[in-house]
Amino acid sequence: MPTLMRNHWLSRSAPLFRLYPVFLVAIAGVFLVTPLSAQNAPVPPILLGTSWYPEQWPEARWEADLSLMENAGIRMVHMGEFAWSRIEPSEGHYDFDWLDRAVAAAGKHGMWVVLGTPTAGPPAWLTEKYPETLRVNREGKLAEHGNREQFNFANLKYRELARGIAERMAKRFGHNPVVIGWQIDNEYTEASFDANTRKQFQQWLKARYGTLEKLNSAWTTPYWSETYFSWDQIPIQDEYGNPGILLNWKRFVSDTWRSYQKNQLEVIRANADPRQFITTNMMGWFEGYDHYTVAQDLDIAAWDDYVGQGHLDPVRNGAAHDLTRGLKQKNFWVMETQPGFVNWAPINNSLDKGEVRAMAWHDIGHGADAVSYWQWRSALNGQEEYHGTLVGADGSPVPLYSEVQQIGQEFARAGPALAGTSPRSDVAILHSYDSRWAIMYQKHNRNYDPIDELLSYYKPLRRISQSIDIVPPTARLESYKLVVAPGLNVISDAIAENLIEYVRQGGHLVLGQRSGMKDENNGLQPERQPGPLVNLLGGRVEQYYALTDSIPIEGNFGSAKSQAMQGKLWAELLSAKEDDVEVLARYGKSNGWLDGQPVAITRKVGRGRITYIGAWFDEEGMEAAGEWMLDISGVKSALASVPQGVEVYPRYGTNKVVYVIVNFANDAQTVVLPVSMADVLAGGVKKSVSLVRFGVAVLSAVQ
Numbered sequence: 001m002p003t004l005m006r007n008h009w010l011s012r013s014a015p016l017f018r019l020y021p022v023f024l025v026a027i028a029g030v031f032l033v034t035p036l037s038a039q040n041a042p043v044p045p046i047l048l049g050t051s052w053y054p055e056q057w058p059e060a061r062w063e064a065d066l067s068l069m070e071n072a073g074i075r076m077v078h079m080g081e082f083a084w085s086r087i088e089p090s091e092g093h094y095d096f097d098w099l100d101r102a103v104a105a106a107g108k109h110g111m112w113v114v115l116g117t118p119t120a121g122p123p124a125w126l127t128e129k130y131p132e133t134l135r136v137n138r139e140g141k142l143a144e145h146g147n148r149e150q151f152n153f154a155n156l157k158y159r160e161l162a163r164g165i166a167e168r169m170a171k172r173f174g175h176n177p178v179v180i181g182w183q184i185d186n187e188y189t190e191a192s193f194d195a196n197t198r199k200q201f202q203q204w205l206k207a208r209y210g211t212l213e214k215l216n217s218a219w220t221t222p223y224w225s226e227t228y229f230s231w232d233q234i235p236i237q238d239e240y241g242n243p244g245i246l247l248n249w250k251r252f253v254s255d256t257w258r259s260y261q262k263n264q265l266e267v268i269r270a271n272a273d274p275r276q277f278i279t280t281n282m283m284g285w286f287e288g289y290d291h292y293t294v295a296q297d298l299d300i301a302a303w304d305d306y307v308g309q310g311h312l313d314p315v316r317n318g319a320a321h322d323l324t325r326g327l328k329q330k331n332f333w334v335m336e337t338q339p340g341f342v343n344w345a346p347i348n349n350s351l352d353k354g355e356v357r358a359m360a361w362h363d364i365g366h367g368a369d370a371v372s373y374w375q376w377r378s379a380l381n382g383q384e385e386y387h388g389t390l391v392g393a394d395g396s397p398v399p400l401y402s403e404v405q406q407i408g409q410e411f412a413r414a415g416p417a418l419a420g421t422s423p424r425s426d427v428a429i430l431h432s433y434d435s436r437w438a439i440m441y442q443k444h445n446r447n448y449d450p451i452d453e454l455l456s457y458y459k460p461l462r463r464i465s466q467s468i469d470i471v472p473p474t475a476r477l478e479s480y481k482l483v484v485a486p487g488l489n490v491i492s493d494a495i496a497e498n499l500i501e502y503v504r505q506g507g508h509l510v511l512g513q514r515s516g517m518k519d520e521n522n523g524l525q526p527e528r529q530p531g532p533l534v535n536l537l538g539g540r541v542e543q544y545y546a547l548t549d550s551i552p553i554e555g556n557f558g559s560a561k562s563q564a565m566q567g568k569l570w571a572e573l574l575s576a577k578e579d580d581v582e583v584l585a586r587y588g589k590s591n592g593w594l595d596g597q598p599v600a601i602t603r604k605v606g607r608g609r610i611t612y613i614g615a616w617f618d619e620e621g622m623e624a625a626g627e628w629m630l631d632i633s634g635v636k637s638a639l640a641s642v643p644q645g646v647e648v649y650p651r652y653g654t655n656k657v658v659y660v661i662v663n664f665a666n667d668a669q670t671v672v673l674p675v676s677m678a679d680v681l682a683g684g685v686k687k688s689v690s691l692v693r694f695g696v697a698v699l700s701a702v703q
């Protein structure tokens with residue numbers, strides 16, 4: 001969830017008692033252990049971390065906190081991202097000494113440090129002296145000091161100041177052996193709607209379209225007399241407006257966040273050792289900018305994984321991991337995650353006992369190489385007093401501490417087996433921000449959510465195949481046996497070419513409902529859906545219908561057994577134009593137009609295949625369709641079929657595969673293994689494993 005929204009959940013309770021050390025007993029044993037030193041050891045392959053804000057505490061307290069962290073197996077601290085006012089208390093006067101000491105103290109306790117540049121929280125003097133750096137919201141209201149993110153991402157003065165502080169930090173810590181990486185800013189969220197940003201948007205459009213003639217034509221501006229005669233007439237439109245402006249505004253915002261980031265990234269890169277990675281903490285499904293655009297300059301992708309209200313949904317959360325892994329197509333970090341509960345959801349319930357550990361292993365299984373808890377300890381005042389932590393206001397461990405300690409021990413034990421491994425799949429799901437935005441701006445059915453649409457395909461495909469990649473439609477696809485594009489609404493020429501080539505080379509492409517309706521200007525394709533893929537498909541969409549009620553669907557989906565399936569929200573009437581097109585399923589009796597008409601068609605093209613599914617199937621329907629897709633494409637389960645609720649996550653390395661298995665079912669479950677495997681956590685060799693609810697096994701096999 002965007003950071004700023006969380007600020008709306010301000011709850012300022014009475015100041016807590018300033019009680020210090022009741023924690024002495026808890027940490028007594030720690031001092032008997034010889035402290036590790038980060039500098040003298042290699043970085044562990046799997047890291048447990050936490051966000052620590054030394055600037056909020058007296059220095060005399062640091063040692064106790066770091067000892068408790070070390071005792072929990074925490075090997076990484078994430079800090080600095082909100083410390084600008086402490087680092088530069090007045091313009092041009094810097095105090096880095098305390099941060100030097102904090103980093104060194106963490107190193108002494110065997111921890112590595114990820115430093116955040118502090119630009120999401122500019123100090124009051126800055127805002128006061130340079131009011132032009134303030135953000136203007138959609139309604140034209142100027143932000144102010146007192147929360148965070150009051151800055152304007154496009155403002156040149158702010159960029160100069162942000163670059164300045166990032167450069168100073170990089171010069172100071174770029175060669176520090178304890179610092180292993182950098183996080184730029186914190187959760188890019190809010191665009192600005194001020195006059196200068198609008199000017200930049202107009203210039204951006206000029207660079208994209210070249211002439212007003214081209215722009216007017218691409219956006220069909222004679223419509224409602226919208227024609228532009230000069231660039232400065234073009235407005236920002238963000239919620240309702242010309243579809244061409246809407247989509248381009250989002251792209252402009254994405255490019256602006258990219259250049260905002262690059263501004264800092266360049267000075268860090270120029271001053272830091274190459275071993276120090278640069279990332280930023282993204283937000284999973286957040287739709288405010290195109291993550292592919294922003295991630296391209298980073299070394300690794302990272303995201304903040306919060307459940308909020310309720311419990312971990314391994315499907316939705318797992319897909320967000322796969323999305324993040326797809327940004328750089330390699331392992332990623334969970335830079336922040338909740339220690340039990342948050343403070344910003346409508347009901348901030350805690351995850352159950354065991355669920356935090358299950359979630360940590362679910363993260364690793366999806367390709368995370370670090371899991372870091374936000375935050376270590378709550379500041380005694382400030383907007384987030386109620387957030388979950390690992391130690392309480394009194395500085396002693398909360399009940400969750402011992403579960404996190406267990407995770408720390410397990411990460412250390414499993415590290416060598418997991419080193420050099422990452423998930424890999426035969427199945428790719430295509431995800432595109434352009435398409436998501438295009439559908440969100442014109443849902444046509446207010447209940448149509450493009451992420452839920454993607455998940456409706458992801459769920460059965462992931463359950464059966466046990467591993468999915470989520471990649472953009474421009475990615476290289478030749479290694480996949482099956483490529484599924486749910487709601488690929490916007491298809492540019494380059495995307496069309498990539499997909500056609502994939503099928504011609506022998507791949508199986510499945511297009512989900514609403515695919516191929518728009519071009520890259522968010523205008524309608526001049527053909528029916530799926531636009532540039534109609535010829536390849538040998539069929540097309542004759543008409544689309546938003547649905548108020550579910551409708552019946554009848555079909556066999558190849559060898560999958562016939563199901564009583566339903567379609568909901570959306571239905572497209574398909575037609576087969578070529579003789580070799582096979583109808584997989586038809587609509588039952590519904591609105592008359594659809595009755596008996598094709599809902600899913602498929603066609604073999606050389607060694608490849610293309611399929612179009614025109615309705616949002618219910619779960620049974622998606623199960624049948626998913627089974628059929630995998631089967632006909634030759635995709636097998638990564639491990640074996642497992643009981644319902646058990647998740648299998650394979651990570652592959654050279655000559656080995658490590659399976660993380662987590663039981664999210666309510667009861668204990670047994671997984672029978674196809675071959676004997678080494679039990680990495682419990683020891684020994686196993687032919688089957690029994691897992692209680694939230695139980696975890698890590699198994700290693702030779703490949």
Ligand code: GAL
Pocket residue numbers: 001002003006186187304306336342343344374384387
């Ligand atoms: C994140 C943010 C953190 C903290 C956390 C609380 O969005 O990056 O600074 O506010 O939420 O859940």
